[in-house]
Amino acid sequence: MITNSGKWYRQAAIVTACLLPLWSQPVLAERIKDLASIQGIRNNQLIGYGIVAGLDNTGDQTTQTPFTTQAIGNMLSQMGINLTSDQATKLQLKNVAAVMVTAVLPAFAKPGQPIDVTVSSMGNAKSLRGGTLLMTQLKGADGQVYAVAQGNILVGGVGASSGGSKVTVNHLSAGRIAGGATVERAVPTGVGQGGFVYYELANSDFGTAQNMVDVINRAMGPGTAQAMDGRRISVRAPEDVDTRVAFLGRIDNLDVKPVAGLAKVVVNPRTGSVVMNQKVTLEACAVAHGSLSVVVDAAQPLAGQGADIQVKQDNGSLMNVKAGANLAEVVKALNALGANPLDLLAILQAMKAAGALRAELEII
Secondary structure, rough: OOHHHHHHHHHHHHHHHEEEEEEEEOOOOHHHHHEEEEEEOEEEEEEEEEEEOOOOOOOOOOOHHHHHHHHHHHHHHHOOOOOOOHHHHHOOOEEEEEEEEEEOOOOOOOOOOEEEEEEOOOOOOOOOOOOOEEEEEEEOOOOOOEEEEEEEEOOOOOOEEEOOEEEOOOOOOOOEEEEEEEEOOOOOOOOOOOOOOEEEEEEHHHHHHHHHHHHHHHHHOOOOOOEEEEEEEEEEOOHHHHHHHHHHHHHHOOOOOOOOOOOOEEEEEEOEEEEOOOOEEOOOEEOOOOEEEEEEEEEOOOOOOOOOOEEEEEEOOOOOEOOEEEEHHHHHHHOOOOHHHHHHHHEEEEHHHOOOOOOOOOOO
């Protein structure tokens, strides 16, 4: 006999079992701030030429880098130490290095705000480890000075050499200074034009743009947003500055479900990397791919004879590649070929030309 409490527990268990699949489904919506940016709000690149001092004999070989000695001479002359041209050319300072300093000036940056800088050697310095960047002006594309950098460089690597042997871990000719530059000039940044603010999608898509318009209009009122094209959305914003900031803050955190993008396969021939998204599919096809190798044996050639050179080619058999309707099936079909990443690049290109690869093939 089942009591009322027992029936209730059974009904609750059935409801819970039905809802678990719904709860386990991932939420595909993304915030508007992750999908789009406000027109006019952007970063600006800064660059400067400077000198790093305090190196442990790992700096530039100044005889091979005349711009380093010229920069040192100019710097010393500004400090009241005048060198003749003959003295400047004879400088042999292995504890200094000429560097390029780069930084990103974020939007709304104000004078006095610190920003990070990257310091990269432009001469033949062996390492910047332990060096100090001397005061360097950072300029924008218009030639104006927007920040000044100085400080100790942090190099994420180490190296040692002795008796002709050398060991290096990571890269030693570039480093970073956290908060190493101070903003000296602000870049005027306007948010919108008149009563409108324009959002720009990171990736143009008419479906995503329409979904974004619908979400904004439901949250902020009908007629607030309007799609200009597949990338730009016009939003009617309050004129008051304080109200506009709060208004944009609410819009940035609204969730929008983006429309799935195009099927795409991205390949990098230099590294052999192959990346594909979940929309990639395959049509049934047959593939044969043989590998070609050249073997040069020059260990101990006979007198008067050259090295032994052999060209070998493996005969690749024709293999049937099954159609794949989802990413897992595509990966399984490609792995069945047994090709290495470099061979796979040629196979994918041939599949695309034959119409068997249902995706856009992009080579970077």
